[in-house]
Amino acid sequence: MANAKPCKNKVQDKVAIVTGGASGIGEATVLAFAENGARGVVIADIQDEKGHKLAESIGANRSTYIHCDVTDENQVKSLVESTVQLYGQLDIIFCNAGVMSFGKQTVLDFDLDSHDKLFAINVRGVAACLKHAARAMVEGGVKGNIICTASTAASVVRDMHTDYIMSKCGVIALMKCASYQLSGQGIRVNCVSPGTVATPLVCEKIGMGVEEVEKLFEPHYCLEGVLKAKHVADAVVFLASEDSEFVTGQNVVVDGGYHFHGIIKYDHVE
Numbered sequence: 001m002a003n004a005k006p007c008k009n010k011v012q013d014k015v016a017i018v019t020g021g022a023s024g025i026g027e028a029t030v031l032a033f034a035e036n037g038a039r040g041v042v043i044a045d046i047q048d049e050k051g052h053k054l055a056e057s058i059g060a061n062r063s064t065y066i067h068c069d070v071t072d073e074n075q076v077k078s079l080v081e082s083t084v085q086l087y088g089q090l091d092i093i094f095c096n097a098g099v100m101s102f103g104k105q106t107v108l109d110f111d112l113d114s115h116d117k118l119f120a121i122n123v124r125g126v127a128a129c130l131k132h133a134a135r136a137m138v139e140g141g142v143k144g145n146i147i148c149t150a151s152t153a154a155s156v157v158r159d160m161h162t163d164y165i166m167s168k169c170g171v172i173a174l175m176k177c178a179s180y181q182l183s184g185q186g187i188r189v190n191c192v193s194p195g196t197v198a199t200p201l202v203c204e205k206i207g208m209g210v211e212e213v214e215k216l217f218e219p220h221y222c223l224e225g226v227l228k229a230k231h232v233a234d235a236v237v238f239l240a241s242e243d244s245e246f247v248t249g250q251n252v253v254v255d256g257g258y259h260f261h262g263i264i265k266y267d268h269v270e
């Protein structure tokens with residue numbers, strides 16, 4: 001059973017949704033919210049078996065899994081409405097569901113159908129989650145927190161994966177607009193930009209195991225060690241807590257100083 005006992009209480013008695021919450025950074029954040037006192041954590045994903053198992057490990061009284069394809073706005077709307085019905089309100093949403101490029105996606109060989117598929121998840125899906133979560137917060141009089149997953153890829157140049165980089169730039173732009181437009185309602189909106197984390201999605205994309213991926217990227221960090229999903233989850237908890245009560249419109253980079261290397265050319269992705 002996962003360790004989900006409250007200890008730090010940074011989000012004590014809050015209700016949170018985590019999209020893409022069944023694995024990787026989403027899973028780590030679900031557990032971090034539970035460990036920090038959230039009274040309700042809704043795991044939204046399309047990985048039903050993993051999602052149900054994670055919710056069960058936390059406890060049915062504190063966590064629920066809801067199948068949600070973020071490309072379908074009606075499913076997103078239902079997700080938010082179900083959360084409010086179950087727990088009475090919505091305080092936090094971590095808009096984390098996303099995918100990587102479905103090919104190399106260089107400018108000269110740009111597959112626009114693949115681009116559209118990626119944008120439907122990475123940008124449109126985030127916009128739908130942000131929209132309906134914000135509406136629920138405004139209607140409920142909740143001064144909530146919205147955190148979106150961007151990427152360090154949004155601030156560098158790559159020789160491929162153009163649509164992925166574009167999508168993460170779009171997420172940051174969306175966050176900035178939303179943070180300004182929702183500030184009058186006391187709703188804070190921020191992004192977290194991870195470097196490469198050896199999540200199941202990344203390992204599958206690169207074709208390596210967790211240890212191999214971590215070993216590949218470890219020499220590039222300014223800090224000692226390797227970037228873990230927990231490091232990103234801790235940053236999300238900070239942005240969702242009162243520790244960051246006067247922080248909004250910010251893109252928090254969590255990469256151990258990796259982005260200091262600037263322009264990088266290599267055959268793998270973030």
